Every structure is written in C-alpha cells, then in structure tokens.
Amino acid sequence: MRRLRLVFGILIAALSISIGVAALYLSKGAPLSVMATPAADAATQQRSGVEITYIANEGVLLSADGKQVLIDGLHRNERPFSHYAFLPPAERDKIETAQAPFDKIDLLLVSHRHYDHFHAEGVGLHLKHNPKAVLVSSQQVVSEVAQNFKEYEAIKTRVLAVTPPLKERVDVKIAGLEFEMLGLGHGSGSFSEIQNLGHIVKLGGKKLLHVGDVEPDAEIFAKFKLVEAGIDVAILPFWFLTGKEGQAIVKEHIKPKHLIAVHTETLKAASITSQIKEAFPDAVVFTTMLEKRRY
Ligand SMILES: [Zn+2]
Numbered sequence: 001m002r003r004l005r006l007v008f009g010i011l012i013a014a015l016s017i018s019i020g021v022a023a024l025y026l027s028k029g030a031p032l033s034v035m036a037t038p039a040a041d042a043a044t045q046q047r048s049g050v051e052i053t054y055i056a057n058e059g060v061l062l063s064a065d066g067k068q069v070l071i072d073g074l075h076r077n078e079r080p081f082s083h084y085a086f087l088p089p090a091e092r093d094k095i096e097t098a099q100a101p102f103d104k105i106d107l108l109l110v111s112h113r114h115y116d117h118f119h120a121e122g123v124g125l126h127l128k129h130n131p132k133a134v135l136v137s138s139q140q141v142v143s144e145v146a147q148n149f150k151e152y153e154a155i156k157t158r159v160l161a162v163t164p165p166l167k168e169r170v171d172v173k174i175a176g177l178e179f180e181m182l183g184l185g186h187g188s189g190s191f192s193e194i195q196n197l198g199h200i201v202k203l204g205g206k207k208l209l210h211v212g213d214v215e216p217d218a219e220i221f222a223k224f225k226l227v228e229a230g231i232d233v234a235i236l237p238f239w240f241l242t243g244k245e246g247q248a249i250v251k252e253h254i255k256p257k258h259l260i261a262v263h264t265e266t267l268k269a270a271s272i273t274s275q276i277k278e279a280f281p282d283a284v285v286f287t288t289m290l291e292k293r294r295y
Contacts, residue, residue, distance in 0.1 A: 035088070035091070035288065035289050035290055036288050036289065036290040036291040036292070048204070048205075049064065049204050049205070049206065049294050049295050050062055050063065050064040050203050050204030050205075050206045050208065050233075050294070050295055051063045051064065051204075051292055051293070051294045052208075052233070052235075052260065052292065052293050052294075052295065053290060053291070053292045054262070054286035054288065054289060054290065054291050054292075054293075055070070055072075055073040055087060055095070055289065055290070056073075056075075056084075056085040056086050056087045056289050057072070057075065057084045057085050057086065057116050057117065057262065057263055058071070058072040058111065058116075058117055058210070058212065058213075058235075058237065058262045058263050059071065059072045059073035059074075059075065059117075059262075060072070060073065060210065060235055060260075060262070060286075061073060061102070061105070062201055062203050062208060063203075064203045064204025064205075064206075065203065065204055067106050067107075067176060067177055067203060068104050068105045068106055068107075069105070069106065069107045069108075069109060069177060069179075069201055069203065070095075070102075070105050070107070070108050070109070071109045071110070071111065071199060071201075071210045071235075072109075072110060072111050072117040072118065072210070072212070073095060073108075074095060074096065074108065074110075074118065074119055074122035074123045074126055075115060075116055075117055075118055075119050075122065076092065076115070076119040076121075076122055078115050078119075079115065082116065083265040083266065083267065083268075084116045084263065084264075084265065084266065085264070085266050085287075085289060086116075087289055091289070091290070092122070095122075095126060096122045096125040096126055096129070097125060097126075097129045098126055098129035098130035098133070102126075103130065105126070105130060105133050106132060106133060106134065106175045106176065106177060107133065107134055107135075107136065107174065107175050107177050107179075108123060108126065108127070108133055108134065108135040108136075108137075109135075109136060109137060109179070109197075109199050109201075109210075110123065110135070110137040110138070110141045110197075111196055111197050111198070111199070111210065111211070111212025111213065112138065112140070112141070112186060112194050112195060112196040112197065112212050112213060113138070113140045113141050113144055113194065113195075114194070114213065116263075117212065117213070118141055118144075120141075120144040120145045120147070120148035120149055121148060121149055123135060123141075123145050123149070124145050124148070124149025124150075124151065124152065124155060125149075127155040127158055127159070128151055128154060128155055132175075133158065134158045134159075134160065134174055134175045135158065135159045135160065136160045136162055136172060136174060136181075137161065137162075137197070138161065138162070138163045138195035138197055139161045139163045139195065140163075140194070140195045141161075141195075142159055142160075142161040143161075145159060146159075160174070162181055163183070163195055163197075164181050164182065164183035164197070165183045166183045166184070166185045166220070167183055167220060167223045167224075168183045169181065169182045169183065169224065177201070177202075177203070178201075178202045179199055179200060179201040179202060180199065180200040181197050181198070181199060182197060182198035182199070182200070182211075182224055183195075183197065183198075184196050184197065184198040184211055184212065184214035184220060185214060185215070185217075185220065186212070186213050186214065186215070187213075187214075187215035187217070188215075191213075194213075196212045196213055196214055197212060198210065198211040198212060198214060198224075200226075200229060200231070204295075206232040206233060206295055207229060207230060207231050207232050207233075208231075208232065208233045208234075208235065209226065209231045209233070209234045209235065209236075209254065209256065210235045211234075211235075211236055211237070211240075213237060213263070216239065216240055216243060216245040216246035216249050217245075218245065218248065218249055218252070218253060221249045221253035221254065222253055224253075226253055226254045226255075227252075227253065227254065227255045231254055231255070231256040231257070232256065232257045232258060232295060233256060233257065233258045233259075233260060233295050234250070234254050234256035234258070234259055234260070235260045235262055236250070236259065236260070236261060236262070237261070237262060237263035238261045238262070238263055238264050238265075238272050238276065238285070239263075240261075241259065241261050241275075241276040241279060241280055241283060242272060242275045242276060242279070247279050247280075250280070257295075258282075258284070258295055259280050259282070259283040259284065260283070260284045260285075260286060260293070261273075261276050261283055261284070261285040261286065262286050264285060264286070264287055266287075269285075269287040272285070273285045273287065
C-alpha cells in the first residue's frame with residue numbers, strides 16, 4: 001500500500017499537486033432530536049484526551065490540545081422527508097458563521113458530497129467567517145464549493161482537494177494536524193461514482209476513525225489494516241453495528257477500543273439503539289445533537 005506524507009506549511013491557492021503515479025490523488029425533514037444543553041464546556045476542555053461533540057447525522061466535532069476538527073458537520077436539510085438528523089437553523093447558523101462555540105475550528109473534513117453530510121454554501125460560509133479554517137476533501141466536494149459558493153475567490157487559498165482512489169490512502173499534515181484519508185467508496189450502483197472518504201484523525205493522543213457512508217465490504221476494510229493502526233474510537237454509521245457484515249468487519253478488521261454509532265434514522269432511534277446494544281453493549285449511539293463524549 002502506498003503512503004505519502006504531505007506537509008503543507010503554506011497553503012497555495014487551489015493547490016493541485018501530483019506526486020508519483022498512484023500516490024497522491026489530487027485531482028431529510030425528520031423531527032428534531034433532543035438537543036443537549038451546553039454545560040460545563042470550559043471544564044471539559046481542560047481535561048486530557050479527545051472530546052467528541054455530536055453535531056447531527058454523521059457530523060462530529062473533535063477537540064483536543066487546542067485543536068478542532070469538524071467532520072461532516074456542515075450540511076442542510078434540503079429534503080422534506082429526510083430520515084436523518086439536522087441541526088435547527090439557529091445552531092446551524094452558528095457553525096456556518098463560525099460563532100462560539102464553533103469559532104475555533106482548524107480543519108473541515110467532508111466524507112462525501114451527499115446532502116446529509118455536506119452543503120457547499122455552508123462550508124464556504126464557515127471558511128469565509130473563520131480565516132484560520134482549512135478544507136481538505138475530495139475533488140467532488142471541492143468542485144461543488146468552487147461552483148456553488150459565490151465568494152469562493154476569497155477562500156480558495158484554504159481549500160485543498162485530495163482524492164485517494166478506492167482502497168488507497170494518503171497521509172496529510174496540515175494546519176498543525178495529522179490525519180489519513182482513505183478511499184472507501186460508497187458501494188455499487190448509482191453511488192459507485194461518489195468519492196466517499198474515510199479519515200483517521202490523530203488528536204489528543206488518540207486515533208479516531210470516521211468512514212462516511214462506506215458499505216460494509218470486508219475486502220475494502222481488510223486492505224487498510226486498521227487493526228494494526230490501532231483505532232481508539234470508531235465513528236460508524238449505525239448499519240455497521242446492526243447488520244451481520246458490518247458487525248464482522250468491526251470485530252475482525254477494525255477492533256476499536258470504543259465504538260460510536262452515527263447516521264441513525266431519527267424516527268427509529270430507540271429500536272436502532274437497542275439493536276446496537278445487543279451486539280455491542282458498550283457502544284455509544286449518538287442521537288442527542290450537541291451531546292459530548294470524552295475519550
Ligand atoms: Zn451518502
């Protein structure tokens with residue numbers, strides 16, 4: 001497996017670098033879940049480890065060592081009957097316009113371009129309002145931001161497209177953060193052209209895995225040797241923890257110390273949670289937006 005370490009000290013406008021042949025690949029209206037009340041933020045920030053704040057659907061904010069990474073946290077409810085969780089507009093606006101407590105984000109990551117994970121204007125607005133934030137994502141996501149965010153010229157120096165192909169990975173070091181991008185894909189059929197990326201973020205002395213909407217395909221996961229990597233916290237869509245194939249992948253190919261389920265269907269949260277607990281009693285199921293966990 002090819003690996004590259006990229007060190008980006010200075011961002012260059014719409015950076016597009018290729019190193020080697022196959023090495024660097026630049027290239028829904030559900031009712032609201034209960035919202036957690038912001039409590040004891042200052043106290044929890046000072047403790048060790050990494051804090052994970054559930055945003056909505058697969059959105060999470062990772063915080064440690066004075067650094068923050070937001071994955072899949074800028075999306076908008078554009079479908080009247082979505083099964084998935086979205087922040088209410090007032091909270092969504094805080095993220096998009098980088099208001100506290102979302103004013104210190106260093107890095108935006110997006111697994112893929114689907115509406116329940118990403119909104120081009122939302123991402124563009126956050127970058128506009130938070131001059132230190134950087135976006136690193138697939139060419140598909142970056143192209144949508146470039147095409148749909150009117151003020152793209154003002155933010156493009158902080159946007160980087162990196163697209164590892166299926167079953168390939170790229171190491172990235174940027175904005176004082178280290179992470180890996182994994183080409184996981186989004187399954188077959190109409191989603192086969194979707195560039196779905198996994199991420200292993202190193203933060204607070206932990207390795208956190210986020211997989212976007214990958215299908216539970218053992219062959220793909222075997223390729224990444226995640227057990228050797230030593231995953232501390234795996235943040236997985238709920239179907240990995242309720243279906244037999246996904247459960248086998250978790251046990252054989254990921255073996256994380258801690259499990260968090262996301263992407264829960266809001267109307268089925270209770271039954272999904274009890275199914276997950278049957279197979280993984282210690283798993284955390286994120287259903288309450290803005291709830292926090294520390295690892
Ligand atoms: Zn998707």
